[in-house]
Amino acid sequence: MDRARAGLSGLGQPGGPAQADGGKRRGMTGFKAILFDCDGVLLDSEPLGCASIAQAMTAVGVAMTTDEAAALFCGHSAAASLAVIARAGLDPHAVADHADRILFSMFEQEVPLMAGVERVLWGFDVPMAVCSNSLVRRLDRSIARTPLARRFGGHIYSAEQVPAAKPAPDLAFFAAARLGVSPAQAVFVDDNPHGLRCGIGAGCLAIGFVGPTEQRADHARSLAQAGADHVVHGMDELHALLSRLSLPDAA
Template identity: 40%
Template sequence: MTTSPYDLVIFDCDGVLIDSEPLASRTLAEILTEAGQPFTATEVLIAFTGKSESQIRDMLRAHGLVELDPLFDAWQARLFTAFAQELRCMAGIEALLDQLPQRLCVASNSTRLRLERSLGRTPLWDRFAPHVYSGAEMPRPKPAPDLVDHCLARMQSAAARAVMIDDSATGIRAARAAGVRAIGFVAPGDPRPDRARLLRAAGAHDIAHGCAALAPLLLCAQAPDAPLEEGPQTCPE
């Protein structure tokens, strides 16, 4: 039996624990199109995945949108309705969590309210609470290391004994900046081209296509006192 040298697994939320990215992208694309800035759901997914609300606001200002408060209020209302009606856990995530002996926490750029209305609607909330942390409550959201550093402090874990899973370049950069091993996650059916390559370019040490591919990376990971080498890790025989 192989024992993982990691004692903390940090999960991003949207697009890793819950299959929320299609819902968020679709509803934001609808709101932006209605506001006179046509976007497709895929364009929103590519442009805004992993960004905090403040970062998305800055990007929309660059597109010439000024009245953002009503736009975000409308998006939140439509998104929360979609969460209530359509949100699902990521395929395979509960089976994965059942296998993990490590302590777990969530590091998301979503606001606390959005986390409660999304992850909080699923059985996963009780597996992580109270260790669900929001980048909106940090001085700087991901890609800065503040949120990951906060997780390490609250969970009383050294960076070398932690690993983080994120589906965005933003999150991968945050993990690397905090000295934590980073796993890039690609959800089944993700429509974005070259996702694995982009996550690797952001600094991901490993890439997992779906939850089943995470188990060997989390249970048979590289020893914490070894250098953070690039490339996939395998279980010893």
């Protein structure tokens, strides 16, 4: 399977140049909604997702570590991930189904919440939505089974529900419309550069999130280069930033 493994080289990287104004901070006089990515922001589940795809790839002869799976698949849409697998000469649906079975078995044991997430979700009296590239079936087996689900009141949205997944802005436009706000009045929180571009493209104030289990040393810089207005490390920093942004004279 060396040829298949070689076919993975260079795949899975976000497309397009970094925004020239990466790290630029825009002011916001309050906000009327918050849009969250799911895996890696609300749930500390990306390590599990990467482990499951690594195991599934290894099972069909393409030895892969969790870190390698993260570099190739982390945060990408299901369609993009299937394309990566297909380019390796594998049956993408068979591999993805195997990875899902592994992941859902892990979720039966525990759906890991991001540390401090409850304080953020219940700390601000504005409508909130989940904007995820994950398939509906994965959201149903993950966040929908946690106590966090009730905070969103049914506003848990998958890229399956819009014409184009992140980094296209469709999902942010869709969620904001469902919440009854303009995207310009919304904060968009994501832990991946191409995910942030979804919120940026819709006109949201974009916050790059670096979780406590993030292993990539340059990840905060990547988020800033993608155009994040702010980059935070963990939920305590996110809560503090949102508290400041919610003030009438926030800048």
